[in-house]
Amino acid sequence: MKRRTPAGPAGAVAPGSRITMIGGGIAGLASAALLARDGYRVTLLEKQESVGGRAGEWAQDGFRFDTGPSWYLMPEVFDHFFRLLGTTAAEQLDLRVLDPGYRVFFEDGSAPVDVRRERRLNEELFERLEPGAGDRLGAYLDSARKTYELAKRHFLYTSFASVRPLLTAEVLRGGPKLARLLLESLDTWAGRHVSDPRLRQILGYPAVFLGSAPKLAPSMYHLMSHLDLADGVLYPQGGFTRLIRAIAGLAEGHGARIITGVEATAILTERSGTKARAFGVRYRDAAGAEHTLAADAVVSAADLHHTETALLPRHLQSYPERYWRRRVPGPGAVLLMLGVEGALPELAHHSLMFTADWDANFAAIFGRPTKVPEPASIYVCRPSATDPSAAPPGHENLFVLVPVPADPVLGAGGVGGTGSERVERLADTVIGQIADWAGIPDLASRIRLRRTVGPADFARDFNSWRGGVLGPAHTLRQSAFLRGSNKSRRVEGLFYAGGTTIPGIGLPMCLISAEILLKRLRGDITTAALPEPLEASGGAGQGSPADVKAAR
Known part of the structure; x- marks a missing residue:
């Protein structure tokens, strides 16, 4: 019929x-x-x-964990969405500004650095680590803001059902720069502005938010730096x-x-x-x-x-399947949810830990053959630094994300060390890495609750392609109308x-x-x-x- x-x-x-x-x-x-x-x-x-x-969300023994996204960026997008529905983000959420927005630890043992809520303070940070880099960061962020605003006006809110609305004077006038931003990698673009490896990593890390790598993501995505280095990072009380x-x-x-x-x-x-x-x-x-x-x-x-x-x-x-064989997957992930006794002031609400061999780290995840990076650049979230509901009194909540290849064969996680052998062994290694890099030697002995999640969990629970945590990587061939x-x-x-x-x-x-x-x-x-x-x-x-x- x-x-x-x-x-x-x-x-x-x-x-x-x-x-x-x-x-x-x-x-x-x-x-x-x-x-x-x-x-x-x-x-x-x-x-x-x-x-x-x-x-x-996962909760046990008084601990409450967000099991996925934990960065509240692009607040005007949330505001716009809620206003479409006749309300506001302020009415729906209790948002707190994080300062520092995040803390960065480095494998070489140099002092960790805090990325602050104000652009001026971040320019001063760059200047301290590399003379002249403060002004260059200013130029970088000016470009990031202009690119972000251009993207919002012409590329983010379109279905690409027709090219006619894209043929504006602004887009055509900016054609040469747009072409360069699409064809040059984020890593190369960042390298034009700073040379200190630590600063290049800070500018290149936003590629990870896009499920990509600094050498794979087009430099168009330097617009992301406007979001964390100039726009600030927020957190909704009660979690995501x-x-x-x-x-x-x-x-x-x-x-x-x-x-x-x-x-x-x-x-x-x-x-x-x-x-x-x-x-x-x-x-x-x-x-x-x-x-x-x-x-x-x-x-x-x-x-x-x-x-x-x-x-x-x-x-x-x-x-069809043959299409996916030609695509680049974003990373998989091993997640750790740790309930820890005692305070952890060494860690900020958001902390990043960057390995010295940056290229080898990403090559392990995106290269052929793939392998689990050793050591891995990792992300640690301590929501209990901001939100008392995340952990019982006298305890802390740690959510750890370890980027790994998108491969369900790496296994699934479990509670109390009951996950697959490869996932739990990596979790042990990462706990030791956090303890060493952040100066918390007794971290492992203070863990009172532990749960892991592996790529096989993402494949089973979310039907995720290859067990990935994010989706297809944002490469040139997988961005904008090519997505x-x-x-x-x-x-x-x-x-x-x-x-x-x-x-x-x-x-x-x-x-x-x-x-x-x-x-x-x-x-x-x-x-x-x-x-x-x-x-x-x-x-x-x-x-x-x-x-x-x-x-x-």
Whole structure:
């Protein structure tokens, strides 16, 4: 039986249409919230028992851990998203400014340095470590700010459905510089401004936020330094799951229905003229029973590789397995969640530990063959430095991320040392590294709670491509319009959102991804962010529970 999608602008999906969404991570929740406010009838299916995806939470013995993202950058993106929904970040979150934004430790034993909340103080830091570098950092950050503003106006909020809106005087005038920023690596660009290895590492590290390496990421991404060296780093009290709860609440408040503990097993399609059209999703509940949920359009905010290769038949895949064989995955990760007795003032809220052989570290992760770096450059988060709810009185909470190759064979984690042998051995090594580099010789003996997570966990829990923690790396061939599209080329009415599609990796990018999705459904090819607050473009609004039940 042919199913009719409500009419709308050419290529669009009209408000009032039934939207079935797959994946309740931040991108799925943000998409559900925006679409429901715009009048779409949204039902979201989430595999886990709780929403959040990688931005989850684990609590035990009075300790509470964010299990994923922990950096609150690009605050204006969060502010804009909340204002679209008729509220503000200030109303939804209790945000604290971190000062220092983060602390950096170096393998060579030189004194750790603090990156501060004020640009002026960071310019003074660079000047102390390398005479003349303060002024050069100023020029670097000026360029980063201009590039960031250009990206927001023309590249971040577009679906690249048409090139016409990109052909502005500003973009064309900046063409030569844009070409250079795309073709030259971030590492080379940073090296033009500073020579001290420590400073080059500070300027190159933002590549890791993009699931990439300084020598792989285009220098366009030096714009990231504007975010931490000039814009500052924030933290939401209660952790990042507070952000997830806020967005989920807004989605439901605007009428979206969220169903957890159900796993999508297929995107249902039928022939429509010369093309296929998505008309629903088949899913399995906790008891193993199969159900179908009808839809006028389907949105998958799950991992793009999983969506394409597991939920669609081969002949309808826009991104089949051969496509992924040519892609560069971002890193995998071994995570440590440690409950520690006593204070740890040696560590800031965010601490980075950089190895001396920077190139070898990234080559181990991105080269061929891959291997676990020894030692590894690691990230340590101590949220209990800012948030008393993260640990019991007299204790500290440490979340440690160790970048490793994206490879599920490295194994899974566990509680109390029960993970796979390779994961637990690496965890022991990293605990020793933190103790040594930060000057906490009794760290291991003070650990009262320990949990590890490995690449196999990411593959199992989040259907993550190759067990990666972030998604495809931001290389030249995997950025902007060369990244995965948010619309299927082979199935009408099938759309994508999240870090594995445009615009890319990170919480702010996932919020922008949701907005780009809405623009795609509206047939909106503009490049600017939508006006605030979001005004519904029409339609009868979200359906009642009876409507949703009837569609199942």
